[in-house]
Amino acid sequence: MPKPLLGRPVAKALSHDVRKTVETWKSRGVQPKLVTLLANDDHAASVYANQKKRIAERLGIQCDVIELPQQSDTEAIVRQIQALNDDPSVHGIMIEMPLAPSVDVQRVVGAIHALKDVDGLSPCHSFAKPTPEAALYPATPLACIRLLKHYGYQLKGADVTLVGCGQTVGMPLLHLLIAEGATVAACHEHTRDVRAHLRDSEIAIVAVGKGGLLGPDMVHDGLTVVDVGISQGENGDVQGDLAPEAAAKTKAYTPTPGGVGAVTTVQIFANLMHAMELQEAAGMV
């Protein structure tokens, strides 16, 4: 029987660590604080921002959501970010995507102070150093690595197939996996034979967002699948890239929902703790 790798126990262990670090900061008179910028009227963005706020509060972290005026242009957003960069009481800055099409996303993202970029949005930060210790990386790729380690997987020397090489998840994962010592076969829409790569791998990380992309003929009972893909099925249900019939044929897999996503929501705050550590070393806290 394949083993479901649940996100919840990983998130729980991580929450415990984060809460302890938060307490230490508080005992030193510092209230950890994240600011989320909401610069669009996207309903989902507002839902995410509020969800983040709830989790933050459970962890003892202050989370302010700043709603920017509807028509904010690049300059206005950059000015707002610079004010937050200069505010020593703010330890992390996040931007809820998507921004309005007229906004220069690269400029906005680049304006965030490297040590407050808890979402690892800027490639200057997330690709700057090969080790996860030295920089802030996006939460989802970090959550994948954390989940695998939690369940005892050894990444050094492991043969991993990565399916999906997008800028948000796939490419940062590629950097992280290589930094961990994994050999990675990077597959994507132009790959001729994804199955051949999966056949020779012990771990697959799938981040495409096409429900059921990995069918039962693609997997094998020596394969662990970390499923990062999220899409909506015809009935409106959230579904992963791994088809349920395929999950049954693996060695282990992360369920959707209940897999990586649960870890990601806490990883953001683990990033905030990491950011505060880097800020302290830089004399900013």
Add this chain to the structure above:
Amino acid sequence: MPKPLLGRPVAKALSHDVRKTVETWKSRGVQPKLVTLLANDDHAASVYANQKKRIAERLGIQCDVIELPQQSDTEAIVRQIQALNDDPSVHGIMIEMPLAPSVDVQRVVGAIHALKDVDGLSPCHSFAKPTPEAALYPATPLACIRLLKHYGYQLKGADVTLVGCGQTVGMPLLHLLIAEGATVAACHEHTRDVRAHLRDSEIAIVAVGKGGLLGPDMVHDGLTVVDVGISQGENGDVQGDLAPEAAAKTKAYTPTPGGVGAVTTVQIFANLMHAMELQEAAGMV
């Protein structure tokens, strides 16, 4: 018989293009200009800087080598770079590595204006966009791609094994290859079975710097090897990562010397032309 993929014809074709673009700029009253900063007393660095100058002059490009005072610290180098950033007659800035151990390389590299970073040194620039058209990438990885295309190789969908994932060559190559649509198996020192990956690939790019790393038992007659590794043999000769006995068993290979290196020296100036185009679009020229 394996086909040697010589760098010279590629470099010649590229030189022709660069020279034509230089002439167009000159006819508009603009003298293309590269500045190389020499901030150490390394003999090799000085040799490289002067070699670059000679090639530049053959292409009609002005190339100034600025020797910084021996004890220049990070601040002094950054100030020098900022002056060059602000000088509209300077279109490209390069730094001869290595810098002194006391210098903060990340800060120095990060100080170069994104559109003048012709060496693609900063990850903010080289990893910022997934397409080679949109940003300045390091010359060596670009030279590998150019050489393969010159000899008619189709990268979209191709199975490529990359051996060596260093920050200077391997990782930027990984980004470029994926942007070109290649499926890439990223191998390195922790990879258990490089041979298995090579067996399933049609192209290998090797960038390790260990002479003869790829022996005859690693290759096959369907494999094209692009050899980027450079090291010095016991007799002082320059040698590649592909052993000569292995080269004889491939479908095609780049010789060392006479392969990628010959293309790289011109690619730097192709980057300068690309940088000038981006600068013009940004109203800087």
